[in-house]
Amino acid sequence: GQCVTACPCAALDYRRERGKVVRAINNPKKTVVGFVAPAVRSLISNTFGVSHEEASPFMAGLLKKLGFDKVFDFTFAADLTIVEETTEFLSRVQNKGVMPQFTSCCPGWINFVEKRYPEIIPHLSTCKSPQMMMGATVKNHYAKLMGLNKEDLFVVSIVPCLAKKYEAARPEFAPDGIRDVDAVLTTTEMLEMMELADIKPSEIEPQEFDEPYKQVSGAGILFGASGGVAEAALRMAVEKLTGNVLTDHLDFEEIRGFEGVKESTVDANGTKVRVAVVSGLKNAEPIIEKILNGVDVGYDLIEVMACPGGCICGAGHPVPEKVDSLERRQQVLVNIDKVSKYRKSQENPDILRLYNEFYGEPNSHLAHELLHTHYTPKHGDNTCSPERKKGTAAFDV
Template sequence: MNTVTLTIDGQKVTVPENTSILDAAKKAGIDIPTLCYFPDQNIKGNCRVCVVEVEGSRTLAASCSTPVNEGMAVKTWSKNVMNARRTIVQLMLADHDEDCNECVKNGVCELQSLAQRLNIQHNPFKNILKPKPIDTSTPSLIRNPNKCVKCGRCVDMCQETQQVGILFDAYRGADSEIVSGLGKYLSDAGCILCGQCSTVCPVAAIYENDETDKVWQAIFDTSKRVIVQTAPAIRVSIAEEFDMLPGTVALGQLAAGLRRLGFDDVFDTDFAADLTIMEEGHELLDRLQHGGMLPMITSCSPGWINFIEQYYPDLLPHLSTCKSPQQMFGSIAKTYYAQKIGLKPEDIFVVSIMPCTAKKYESGRPEMNDSGVRDVDVALTTRELARMIRQAGIDFTALPEEPFDEPLGISTGAGAIFGATGGVMEAALRTVYEVVTGNTLPSLDFTDVRGLKGIKEASVDLDDVKVNVAVAHGIANAKKLLELIRNGAADYQFIEIMCCPGGCIGGGGQPYRTTNAIRQQRIKAIYEVDKAMPLRKSHENPAVQALYEEFLGRPLSEKSHHLLHTTYSNRQH
């Protein structure tokens, strides 16, 4: 590799050629402030906050977009740089709704921290914001254009990473804004509510619909039995909200924290993930044996469901009819568990903690009332849960490790890995293999389907039947598989698709500013959780076995179909 040597603030630095000044400075221990820059995304070079002086240049250079040259002399701090950076941030503030105290991002806002870092204590510019309506059209996301700084991070996420193509720059000059679709509200723009935009937005221009007050009300209502379920991905991300390193497993603390918030039963969506494997595994076998529609595609990810319903409705018959673990949990909690504790469904309030904004939409779908009432009352994101913990004054880092409650808190490692891309596939294979062959798997680890590669493939022999499987995460990758299916060129029997990059650990409701590096850490952690579990196969989950014995009968039974399966609709956009 060719290298380049340059001087940054008097220090000699040697870096590979084509390195940006920003990265070279980082190597020299200099942290240049940025705003539109985001790791893993295209370089945009539009906010201009990261400008530096390059000797011999008439203008300042944006350090994110300017590659280093041999012998280049860079000054990252000077009178001109200070003036430009301050003025730029002042200009942004002067076209921004500055009600910072009432803002969801207060304290975690990148514009706010830039202003603080640049020591901006006054603004010579008049505020010229032309207020626009706030988009509250969906149950998942709030879009507030009055906060937007036009950095383009959401656009890059929506157009390049997810390739759903809803958010884009429109108009020009002072009228420039980021719009959805044909200038519509998100509900009418074909948005799939994945919420990836909200994880990269530096301000509060797009964020999760905060429903924590609904949950507090339920908790404070003594007539309600308030049950909480927590998704597999939360245990490996919640710690980040409390300044612990990405990849920290906080399973026991999570259970303890939820209990201290006042939830009556602290359960685990991993239980329902195991249940999903029982149903979905048997559905696959049924389709294989009885000429059903193949490849069968997983249906756990509500953003993915929103996508296929709106953009590939012709392929809906490929979807597994299984509800997602969140919804299976809801209907079981309000039927089976309700009976067990002698309560009616309407006396129970089910809260789920999800890494996901689309789960809010899913829980409100009309199909999701199979217990007779709404099966899941509120779906909170990881970020909202963290907000509740802080609100209640709980020192998360000091919490003891506590177990989940029985029976719906009992789970296996197979349920845990649902949180990572490839996890549903791996969990399904562990069970399907043993159910079909009657043999015990020599190794439980299907490493071919793990990791951040866009599309992963594997083959498994099930008693002379070769099953080809594929795994895609992120809509851009999913589209590639869908096109193969449409063109009849997909030689797969089973496909796992997760809407978000990395799977649920990279979900749109996870802590802000998730990068690929962080996704890797969370994935590593989730397989550690799996490894540490005494049981690692869904069909060995004793609580699931009891559920079938006491209530459902067997997988795909009539009762299972009623409570655990669903239908989809063509919502072509």
């Protein structure tokens, strides 16, 4: 069945998709592939008391026990997004394209722009979100690699986000009528499946994520919390602008945390990169209004995440019970990044191999075809008034 949230933008329509996933698992013709978002691990770690090192193997083991054939790490798609989005950003800087560039990885933010502020669409990165990049990559690259038909692959993303359910159902992400992501489970739905299947945490055998998207970077892990996308982009942009491999000063702590707007200016061999990180849509409105009024906002790259604090506060997670729950969820991601073998998206060997084998180079023709998209003004599509009123952001939760 379906139940619907009270979200006035209809961006958070909540469709329960557990049944679809169970039917696919029980269908011997289907190869069921899951990929798990970084923020889900922070919750798993806190819920089951597993350490941050154990959270990823626990997740992979749980999904295998539920019957998934392959389990990939969503973080891989975060790395792919950073390589595509930072390449686009550097190209805008060099070719004097539309600036500032806004990130596009949060579908709640994208819905908000399309419905409330379509005039700033040219400022949005054309990159698909990590979820849709992963779906397109699995349905095209992985299918080819394994000799599978697209229709025999059933791709499930496991995320803390309700807006991603709406995103996966958009018609542009179903080329030839076959969806790139067949179902989206929230963290809560996945925990419900575990309960319904009567799986005890002690029965879960830790497993590794599967090839060929196994290796991930700490930068990609940071995507789960506010500031993570910008931090990962800076780790690549600074390296490309200076031509030097970044070995220290990888941490941009000033843009982490729970404030509504954080900023940082980084000097990369004389080129200043001015970054703003916004979480909670009401905090994006003053910046957007300034841009629309022709005011220089003083930023080159702006990350916007709809949920305050980023995906660790996504509505598909159980509601935090303790005051410091969100801080602890964020710390799990920071800790994983710190001990990661690779801490920059652009040095992830599996990403480099994917470009060598399949996409060619970042922002290539094929990358544009499968990893980029376009946005459409959607005034009048829902209950949002086309007349904007300042301070009325629907995601001010």
